[in-house]
Amino acid sequence: MEAGTRAREATDLGRLVAFTDGVFAIAITLLVLNLDVPSVTGDRDLDDELLKLWPELLAYFLSFAVVGRFWLVHHRVFAGLHSFDGWLLGLNLAYLSFVVLVPFTTEILDTYGDHRSAVITYAGVLTLAGLVNWAMIRYSLDAGHVHPDARDASAEAARGAALYVPIVFALSIPVAFIHPYATMAMWVLLVLARPLSRRVRR
Amino acid sequence: MEAGTRAREATDLGRLVAFTDGVFAIAITLLVLNLDVPSVTGDRDLDDELLKLWPELLAYFLSFAVVGRFWLVHHRVFAGLHSFDGWLLGLNLAYLSFVVLVPFTTEILDTYGDHRSAVITYAGVLTLAGLVNWAMIRYSLDAGHVHPDARDASAEAARGAALYVPIVFALSIPVAFIHPYATMAMWVLLVLARPLSRRVRR
Amino acid sequence: MEAGTRAREATDLGRLVAFTDGVFAIAITLLVLNLDVPSVTGDRDLDDELLKLWPELLAYFLSFAVVGRFWLVHHRVFAGLHSFDGWLLGLNLAYLSFVVLVPFTTEILDTYGDHRSAVITYAGVLTLAGLVNWAMIRYSLDAGHVHPDARDASAEAARGAALYVPIVFALSIPVAFIHPYATMAMWVLLVLARPLSRRVRR
Amino acid sequence: MEAGTRAREATDLGRLVAFTDGVFAIAITLLVLNLDVPSVTGDRDLDDELLKLWPELLAYFLSFAVVGRFWLVHHRVFAGLHSFDGWLLGLNLAYLSFVVLVPFTTEILDTYGDHRSAVITYAGVLTLAGLVNWAMIRYSLDAGHVHPDARDASAEAARGAALYVPIVFALSIPVAFIHPYATMAMWVLLVLARPLSRRVRR
Numbered sequence A, B, C, D: 001m002e003a004g005t006r007a008r009e010a011t012d013l014g015r016l017v018a019f020t021d022g023v024f025a026i027a028i029t030l031l032v033l034n035l036d037v038p039s040v041t042g043d044r045d046l047d048d049e050l051l052k053l054w055p056e057l058l059a060y061f062l063s064f065a066v067v068g069r070f071w072l073v074h075h076r077v078f079a080g081l082h083s084f085d086g087w088l089l090g091l092n093l094a095y096l097s098f099v100v101l102v103p104f105t106t107e108i109l110d111t112y113g114d115h116r117s118a119v120i121t122y123a124g125v126l127t128l129a130g131l132v133n134w135a136m137i138r139y140s141l142d143a144g145h146v147h148p149d150a151r152d153a154s155a156e157a158a159r160g161a162a163l164y165v166p167i168v169f170a171l172s173i174p175v176a177f178i179h180p181y182a183t184m185a186m187w188v189l190l191v192l193a194r195p196l197s198r199r200v201r202r
Helices: A003-034 A046-051 A054-079 A086-099 A102-112 A116-142 A148-159 A161-175 A180-192 B003-034 B046-051 B054-079 B086-099 B102-112 B116-142 B148-159 B161-175 B180-192 C003-034 C046-051 C054-079 C086-099 C102-112 C116-142 C148-159 C161-175 C180-192 D003-034 D046-051 D054-078 D086-099 D102-112 D116-142 D148-159 D161-175 D180-192
Strands: none
Touching (some): A003 A086, A003 A102, A046 D116, A054 A148, A054 A161, A054 A180, A054 D086, A086 A116, A116 A148, A116 B046, A148 A161, B003 B054, B003 B086, B003 C003, B003 C054, B054 B116, B054 B161, B086 B116, B086 C054, B116 B148, B116 C046, B148 B161, B161 B180, C003 C086, C003 D003, C003 D054, C054 C102, C054 C148, C054 C161, C054 C180, C086 D054, C116 C161, C116 C180, C148 C161, C161 C180, D003 D102, D054 D161, D054 D180, D086 D116, D102 D116, D116 D148, D116 D161, D116 D180, D161 D180
């Protein structure tokens, strides 16, 4: 590959990343639209109604953390790419189409958090998103799109950070048959509480 | 053109592309707002209601794929530009004004998928978007804005990828007079199923 | 100013422009949320209802063209900057706060296009946006933030393109006292029809 | 650190900043969705209804100024970074999760501006956002992520601009027990009226 092509390739990759970042930024920000201002009618108090928002707020912060974590993994993996092809573009679009569903599945969770099928829908979309993400990293490695210096980090991501989220959410689906709240407790513990120190080692 | 002007031109083009990517990223993400959380009343089950969302989800993935494909073509064509002018800016804005309509026409399709005029509206907007896109590529070539190295790829895009979407959607309009569902089947087959391998050859 | 500071200044300016582009891209895309899917009840036909959307679509394309034109002017003026300061940041934020109102005033126009006060509100916000934009360009020139090579172009923008939109909209306000539709006709003629050829001369 | 790693680090930081700018741009633009087109029924006049929007517009401009000010501080502090780590990424995400809440707390304020708990919610979220922002700056300094040339400016931001907003909003919470409007007057005076001249000294 000559220098000019390489430079153009780098610009292209930059634009792909910029588009992806835009989609992530919008999807994470749209989460706020799920929070509904309570309507205070009769003799109920606004204080009480605002306090009752905590499950919606918990779902908001959980989804924010999940989408943020997806972005972090994407960010780290794409920083190691030195080329890409049409299949990778297609996988990236498919991946984004699941990430963009998160504000919707969060809204389902907000509304029907005590229903098993709401919990399974939420976990299912995140499992799928995580699997496509994992496939994208594996494909990048196999097709030789990862810069030699970054191969170890990407391979580690494919084994670790990128698989962590889909495994947690896949495992949480059967738990929903015990109780929806058990599933949610599992998410909060395993997603929010995962030691940040892991991410320091880069 | 001296080096300074050339550098400024490159920055300008970068900003035009960044703005366009932003609009694409937002339009594709707003598609999620069309998905409505079902309201479960009486003795109906949430499971059933969620399963009944499949036509909305199909419309979501179809529009995501169409807008994503538009972005890919734009991305490839603009990577080959080395200059631009006011007409190209105007055509690009006109093109974006049709792309941004897609979340709206998708919502019409969600609500009235069995009405012929909903299907025709959806196909019509995409046909127009595709035609403006095609005109933009033709104009770039004719006005000498395409880098010599990229002329062949752009000319191929003008004949191929860029015309594919408007032709599919234009041809699908008369099919709607047979049955709206026949039109939709045609879209899914021809848009989602178009071999990705084509995109690998870059 | 030493080379390091200059480089940092350029990065800063790049980030300011990226943030501004993001706001423009979102504001222009949110215009689509004003289009309401018609509800077909009783014996009315979807075809008729869709055709009745034309005033909403006209307002959509008008606002898209206005925001797009604002972006073009901003783009051209900021391409000529080589530094900025806190006042320019403040003016830019104030300017954006009026641009972001456009989806709202467009919605007012959609709903009450035959009311004089709706038309005046729409024109008033655009007049204010245009004036802040003009003040921003004047300030950039006076404070020496414009690169010497770009001074003529910026001064021309301050006299021409940047003043065109606020003058058209300011003059259209008294016309609303004749009839709201006369005002709208004036906008369409003067904004959409302004020769694109002007923009080619860069 | 070798040159290649340094270059990759710079790209990474650029992508982090681009993502953050995207979130800020969307959050600030979503504020417009809180403005509701008045419904004119019976014999009330649109003029009157539009004039009655002033508290909503005031809340809009206040939140726009607050989010804009947050962005300015972020912009200035991140311009001085030459590296980052996982903790900083985590703090930045936590910070963004509070910034993204602003359109929601603004909507609460729009609807229940005369309720003490609405005012406290609004001030509370901004206090938290400001504290996380302050912690992020402090951490950057302590962990050695700030470029030596920028250390003084960042330390000054940590003592000044970054603490100003959370202190104003924290102090305004007890004032809400006197009257909600006293709190709001305090915000407008202290946030909107803070001399812009401060920002010129960079």
